[in-house]
Amino acid sequence: MKPYIDILKNKGLKITPRRKAIIDIFVNCHKHLTSEGVWSLLSNEFDKCGLPSVYRNLETLVECGILTRIQQFDRKKHYGLCTEHHNHPHHHITCISCGKVEELGACEMDNKRIIKGYKVVNHFMQVNGICAGCSK
Amino acid sequence: MKPYIDILKNKGLKITPRRKAIIDIFVNCHKHLTSEGVWSLLSNEFDKCGLPSVYRNLETLVECGILTRIQQFDRKKHYGLCTEHHNHPHHHITCISCGKVEELGACEMDNKRIIKGYKVVNHFMQVNGICAGCSK
DNA sequence: ATTATAAACAGAAATAATTTCTATTTAAGG
DNA sequence: CCTTAAATAGAAATTATTTCTGTTTATAAT
Numbered sequence: 001m002k003p004y005i006d007i008l009k010n011k012g013l014k015i016t017p018r019r020k021a022i023i024d025i026f027v028n029c030h031k032h033l034t035s036e037g038v039w040s041l042l043s044n045e046f047d048k049c050g051l052p053s054v055y056r057n058l059e060t061l062v063e064c065g066i067l068t069r070i071q072q073f074d075r076k077k078h079y080g081l082c083t084e085h086h087n088h089p090h091h092h093i094t095c096i097s098c099g100k101v102e103e104l105g106a107c108e109m110d111n112k113r114i115i116k117g118y119k120v121v122n123h124f125m126q127v128n129g130i131c132a133g134c135s136k
Numbered sequence: 137m138k139p140y141i142d143i144l145k146n147k148g149l150k151i152t153p154r155r156k157a158i159i160d161i162f163v164n165c166h167k168h169l170t171s172e173g174v175w176s177l178l179s180n181e182f183d184k185c186g187l188p189s190v191y192r193n194l195e196t197l198v199e200c201g202i203l204t205r206i207q208q209f210d211r212k213k214h215y216g217l218c219t220e221h222h223n224h225p226h227h228h229i230t231c232i233s234c235g236k237v238e239e240l241g242a243c244e245m246d247n248k249r250i251i252k253g254y255k256v257v258n259h260f261m262q263v264n265g266i267c268a269g270c271s272k
Numbered sequence: 273a274t275t276a277t278a279a280a281c282a283g284a285a286a287t288a289a290t291t292t293c294t295a296t297t298t299a300a301g302g
Numbered sequence: 303c304c305t306t307a308a309a310t311a312g313a314a315a316t317t318a319t320t321t322c323t324g325t326t327t328a329t330a331a332t
Contacts, residue, residue: 045145059150069209071207071208071209073205073207073213075211077209078212088213091185092258093251093252093254093256095254096257097270102252102254104252107244108243108244109261109263114239115229115240115263115265116229116240117267117268118229118263118265118266118267118268119231119265119266119271120140120263120264120265121232121264121266122263122264123261123262123264124261124262125245125259125260125261125262126259126260126261127245127251127254127256127257127259128256128257128258128259129251129254129256130142130255130257131253132253132254135255
């Protein structure tokens with residue numbers, strides 16, 4: 001929790017109750033959640049919490065490297081906690097059964113600057129699987 | 137053109153003017169296009185062409201392996217022609233300047249069945265860059 | 273502590289990609 | 303040429319996300 005707060009502070013962003021609550025949700029559940037998923041969990045805590053605030057904060061937290069964001073084909077953005085490597089781009093594997101997220105090691109693409117004559121600008125990878133616990 | 141038509145035939149799908157026109161668009165432009173991009177190009181050819189038909193056909197062509205589909209963070213699905221390897225999953229690099237698409241070689245993830253205890257179900261990778269032509 | 277201020281907020285409304293529904297048309301085999 | 307299931311058009315619905323406006327609040331300076 002503390003290190004995430006520090007990241008916000010270092011970037012000059014305010015430590016608001018909403019932001020702390022959102023980070024707390026991810027710290028405790030270690031799953032990927034949609035914006036609406038976060039919103040409904042927040043509603044347990046706050047009588048009033050606007051969905052636009054959730055969207056705004058999730059994006060802010062992604063920009064800080066606190067959350068990672070993936071875009072599946074369901075038209076929804078999914079967010080999850082980055083537990084390490086905030087300063088390096090990296091990828092995640094997500095359990096399609098329980099939603100758990102873990103970071104993957106280095107990607108072969110990470111160090112490539114040129115591929116087939118293309119200057120690499122960015123790349124995304126998303127791996128979906130079934131975790132050991134859910135496989136049983 | 138012909139091989140794509142054959143793929144449709146082999147799957148028992150009808151060879152309709154819309155489908156031929158959509159494939160033709162991709163064969164001629166070799167770029168990733170959004171559903172609406174395809175639709176507006178189709179409008180040059182057909183007075184009437186429903187957007188729902190475009191969506192349906194694009195998805196059908198993806199299922200056949202004729203097109204590839206990527207989901208960027210702009211909330212739009214992007215489609216491009218698969219010029220080879222219809223029967224194997226593979227990834228693409230897209231030029232963010234001109235939209236050109238090329239296939240990437242094998243991905244290190246392709247042969248992995250288990251990672252960190254997860255049974256790998258599927259994975260997506262999208263690489264964006266600037267092609268040699270656009271770099272000049 | 274108090275206050276000033278820019279950032280963050282709630283809520284309503286707008287936006288826009290995609291999907292659904294229904295009735296009509298058409299490709300393709302017999 | 304017919305038959306029929308698949309494909310189509312168009313309208314309407316759905317829904318994730320964004321925008322807008324006015325209000326509140328965290329934070330830093332007093």
